[in-house]
Amino acid sequence: MSKDTFCPMPFVTLTVNPGNYISRCMMSMTSMGPIEKFTYSNEKFKTLRNNMLNGVWDEIGCESCFFKEKHGLNSQRTKWLAREEKYLRETGLYEKNKNIDRNRIYHLYMNFNNICNFKCRMCGPGFSNAWIPDYMQLEKEFQKSVVPAKQQVDVDKFLYEYGPELSDIRQIWITGGEPFMDNSIFDFFEKLKNYCSLDNIIVTINTNGSKIDIEKIQNLNQLKKLHINVSVDSTDDYYTYMRGYNFTFSDLNYNLKQLMEINRNNNKFLLTINGAFQLYNILNVERFYEWCNEITENKNADWIEYRVLTGPKYLQARHAPESIKQQCREQVNRLIVKYPNNFYLSDLLTELNHSSDPHMINKFLMFNNQLDKIRNTNLNELFPELVSEWIREGKINENINKWQQ
Numbered sequence: 001m002s003k004d005t006f007c008p009m010p011f012v013t014l015t016v017n018p019g020n021y022i023s024r025c026m027m028s029m030t031s032m033g034p035i036e037k038f039t040y041s042n043e044k045f046k047t048l049r050n051n052m053l054n055g056v057w058d059e060i061g062c063e064s065c066f067f068k069e070k071h072g073l074n075s076q077r078t079k080w081l082a083r084e085e086k087y088l089r090e091t092g093l094y095e096k097n098k099n100i101d102r103n104r105i106y107h108l109y110m111n112f113n114n115i116c117n118f119k120c121r122m123c124g125p126g127f128s129n130a131w132i133p134d135y136m137q138l139e140k141e142f143q144k145s146v147v148p149a150k151q152q153v154d155v156d157k158f159l160y161e162y163g164p165e166l167s168d169i170r171q172i173w174i175t176g177g178e179p180f181m182d183n184s185i186f187d188f189f190e191k192l193k194n195y196c197s198l199d200n201i202i203v204t205i206n207t208n209g210s211k212i213d214i215e216k217i218q219n220l221n222q223l224k225k226l227h228i229n230v231s232v233d234s235t236d237d238y239y240t241y242m243r244g245y246n247f248t249f250s251d252l253n254y255n256l257k258q259l260m261e262i263n264r265n266n267n268k269f270l271l272t273i274n275g276a277f278q279l280y281n282i283l284n285v286e287r288f289y290e291w292c293n294e295i296t297e298n299k300n301a302d303w304i305e306y307r308v309l310t311g312p313k314y315l316q317a318r319h320a321p322e323s324i325k326q327q328c329r330e331q332v333n334r335l336i337v338k339y340p341n342n343f344y345l346s347d348l349l350t351e352l353n354h355s356s357d358p359h360m361i362n363k364f365l366m367f368n369n370q371l372d373k374i375r376n377t378n379l380n381e382l383f384p385e386l387v388s389e390w391i392r393e394g395k396i397n398e399n400i401n402k403w404q405q
Contacts, residue, residue: 006052007065007077008084008094010045013107014165016158018114018151018177024048026109026173027064027076029126035154037161041102049100064310072350073308074343088170089202104168112184113152113177118208119244120233121371122278122315127177130245134374142367155188163195173204180211189220198222204229206274210247212255218262227270228259229305234281235291241382242280244375256295263296271296274305277348278315279364279386280379282324285348286331289339306344308351314363318354321389325352361395 009015009025017023021031022039032048033039048058059066065075085091088106097103116128125131129150135143179185185205189198203220204227220226232252233242239249256271263271273292275281281288285306292304309316317328332348339345365387372378380387390396 005055008080011103012097014105015109017111030061035158046100073347105165106170108172110174115181116178137374166195169196171202175206209255214258225268229272232273233275234284235287238284272303276309278309282317282320282328308347314360319356319360321393323389
């Protein structure tokens with residue numbers, strides 16, 4: 001087995017996507033085949049597993065992890081290698097499940113749908129159908145694929161094909177879209193209990209926090225543990241600007257305080273917060289961490305997931321003006337002293353140490369200018385120093401006209 005390329009996810013996890021296909025992991029949108037039993041042991045999976053065991057990267061299908069590791073960042077692959085006991089609650093399962101044909105399934109990743117009320121700037125129509133009207137107005141340079149319609153996993157079809165193999169499931173991670181847009185997620189668990197013991201499963205649901213129904217969430221108490229992981233990215237006015245929906249930071253705080261009431265009184269419930277580090281929130285890092293600790297009453301901060309954005313590449317923080325990157329480094333270094341156990345902070349410094357790309361800066365300006373026009377917003381009012389420092393450092397010149405139009 002090659003430690004440089006082996007990833008346990010295609011061996012012991014099952015990933016289901018709203019286009020009703022199976023992929024290798026939650027980081028990949030590359031289809032390995034339809035939601036049918038044979039897919040998990042088809043030639044695509046066999047080749048992938050064999051290559052991983054023998055030191056061969058799939059640089060396209062595993063683009064996210066390949067990119068991060070190439071640039072010195074932690075990836076989902078390296079996290080899974082380091083966290084076998086955390087994710088599967090015992091060690092040795094990776095070693096026992098290296099068959100290239102088919103293994104036991106211990107972890108399920110359900111990307112339920114692309115139905116979402118938010119239009120986060122780093123997202124797109126593949127994960128949010130609310131993005132589709134804006135996406136159609138962008139120039140073709142930013143339209144990478146055919147625009148998908150609303151998509152949702154056919155749960156009955158999935159359970160028919162894979163239900164009998166889910167008895168060993170230890171963890172389920174659920175995303176969307178927005179999983180709480182309707183009752184699909186609750187219906188799923190009602191059906192799932194016919195195939196496995198819910199009281200043996202830790203469930204993590206990634207949500208934007210806008211559609212929280214406290215009563216319904218409490219009805220999931222039959223699970224071993226329920227982990228609500230709220231995607232936030234930034235605070236205050238940056239939050240509203242980045243998320244693209246009429247839901248304010250104050251609204252979010254109200255909902256999180258309700259979730260904290262459950263968190264205090266139920267040891268089977270956990271509330272955490274995550275974000276994606278990028279150009280838009282590069283100077284919001286310290287404020288974000290302090291707010292996270294305040295809202296969740298947790299002074300440790302080792303649980304905050306603040307991942308470096310992999311794509312779109314023109315939104316990466318590395319392309320910021322050097323003066324702004326230095327301000328961010330100072331914020332991160334203060335946080336490292338205060339929260340030495342946080343897994344993600346060192347990755348932020350690594351990202352900041354990469355050089356900017358003038359082509360990506362230009363592409364960012366074009367994209368953001370178009371989106372601001374479509375949404376009647378103005379980043380230059382919120383974050384004027386971003387462009388002014390690019391100009392001062394000589395990174396942009398003629399592009400400023402595109403920005404100010």
